[in-house]
Amino acid sequence: MPTFVYMTRCDGCGHCVDICPSDIMHIDKTLRRAYNIEPNMCWECYSCVKACPHHAIDVRGYADFAPLGHSVRVHRDEEKGTIAWRIKFRNGKKDMELLAPITTKPWGTGYPNLAEEPAPSQEMRDGELLFNEPKYVRMDDGGLPTLESNGLKLKAGVAY
């Protein structure tokens, strides 16, 4: 379902241009509004639809296999941490609203500042542990598994 942009809703702000992973949302230089320049490279990922502050972007199923007359709309709210969907079938028999969380924390929080963590020791640098390990492996005092700890070896040849 390639994206398209409603003429009367788009103000040319460029949020969609900024976010599109496929680089196909561009601003039309005459109309000063966004449009999909390459529908056959659209993955219907909805990144632009979610990013549009005016809900000016919608999708129409790929012409080669999707009939007209359906609707899948979305509202993503970072403040509330939710995403709301509405799916309408072509025949009007199904009209669903679905809500899901998108995060459990206020946006942008919950991250460590690695530049200010105590610097790793030489022993850690020479060993196999990553940041926050071994604690985060099992969230207890257990170590990082090794071949020895788990009673294993690598053996050349055929095995199933």
Add this chain to the structure above:
Amino acid sequence: MAYETIIEDEIDILVAGAGLGGTGAAFEARYWGQDKKIVVAEKANIMRSGAVAQGLYAINCYMGTRFGENNPEDHVRYARIDLMGMVREDLAFDMARHVDSTVHQFEDWGLPIMRDEKKGNYLREGRWQIMIHGESYKPIVAEAAKKSADKVFNRICVTHLLMDESKENRVAGAVGFNVRTGNYHVFKSKTVICGAGGASNIFKPRSVGEGAGRVWYAPWSSGSAYGLMIEAGAKMTQMENRIVLARFKDGYGPVGAYFLHLKTYTQNAYGEEYESKWFPELQKMVGKEYLDPEVSHRTHRPIPTCLRNHALINEVNAGRGPIHMVTMEAFQDPHLEEIGWHNFLGMTVGQAVLWAATDVDPKYENPELTTSEPYVMGSHATGCGAWCSGPEDVSPDEYFWGYNRMTTIEGLFGAGDAVGGTPHAFSSGSFTEGRLAAKAACKYIDDGKAEGIRVTDDQINRRKEEIYKPLETYKVYSNEVVAGTVNPNFINPRQGLDRLQKMMDEYCGGFGVNYMTNDKLLNIGLKKMAIFGEDLENVAASDIHELLRAWELKHRYLASESVFHHTLFRKETRWPGYYYRGDALHLDDENWHVLTVSRRDPKTGDYTMEKAPLYHLVGDEEG
């Protein structure tokens, strides 16, 4: 040309491509290199780039050792069984022993992971999969990478790696161009972690016309992981091991949650179970060691993905298609019905759109399944990618050359799709590989391995000329014709992509030939590919956006050429259901229980192929 040259100098760690692998690398690098200069170059916008741009509804690789669920070696055995033995088990073990620490951090950062309220553990979809509300999976992990990196350059299409001119086979950074401004960007760096993606759209897709972007793997996954590394002369492994997906027809909506969590199952058009009847013949083809339905049933040993594909393909060919997913039972439960829809909305919205457009309500109708066109990648149920060193405490000598996840080019590391032989890493495993690569890259620098790197202006200018050549070609020749896209002097990127897809489909085992090829077809294909390579010197771009497509095409070409060589080299049918060698329709453990390794000589373009030994993880008491 009016484009500026922008040089970013004295970088310690350059992350080329920031999907899940690249974000993992950028994040972790700051811990091991607190005073190091970490720079990210990303083709799109890091907040929505890579295969997880759209979101995911599950994390498909999580051990759950803390809940007493699995150990890393259990996952290695699972991957080995699924890939018919062909796994770098040192890398797989290493990824699996670290992956849980990655997932636990994701939860800290705000990723909503569902919990089993009774048991307290993460809600399992299957033995390895946990369920998440992952619409914002990518922006959540991207935020971590942004906090660690000194600079993130969005919209830079990295086209080539820079090579050191004082020491052979050592990386020195990368170059590319900004797909918006057109400016030429030079990144001089002591190390490069290649986090670029695998390849969609190299085999002809089933969808046509406007729907050509409706591929299983993202259309922006342009095989750049392989294009960049192959061009520089890195050794590659298992590039023949393309993957074919059994998915909901046309929308390619995921089936994992349906099979594992909703307990839906498949049947043929006439309502019959069909898999088991194909297994006796298939067992003759691959051997009882790889397919034994009785043992599988008794011990819950999984049937390899490719072999289940084989049954589906054969049932359809026998005239009893289409294959249906039986959803009508599960969907009577409103809770399961909701999960079924959320699953699509979280990761493949297009499937929801398609069912809405075609009035397919899985509560009252069993949707169709199909097998996709093949994909070349290294993080799902397949392991294409670079031949990389493993960790010191696990890897045997043949798999170890100093630094974890370093390719055969010094200072060039890989993560995610870029690393070969590590299937079933998925999103969490790719991020984990990025972390491992970042630590190793810091150590490489601290050990003094990146001293005295020299990059001349000549190399920088030569690459610049090469990068913009398609614009020049267009400028010189486009006015020779009145109008339109037909020109005797050049092809445009779309025309080139169409030709590539047709060749791959017809000669290298695409869906159009039921995934069948042989030595004759592959040799014809290689001949055509060589000529196509010449034509790619004359690919033309009318603007900067088309220049992006031109370079994506060149990366896809290099990946495809490698797939041809590898497929020709492995003279057996190792993965029925992924592809078939008609001239060697059996699995051949006597000659081919090995990993395939290739190198393309950067000067001549010639390929050399070799076999590398397979090591399997076994218990101390075995053998």
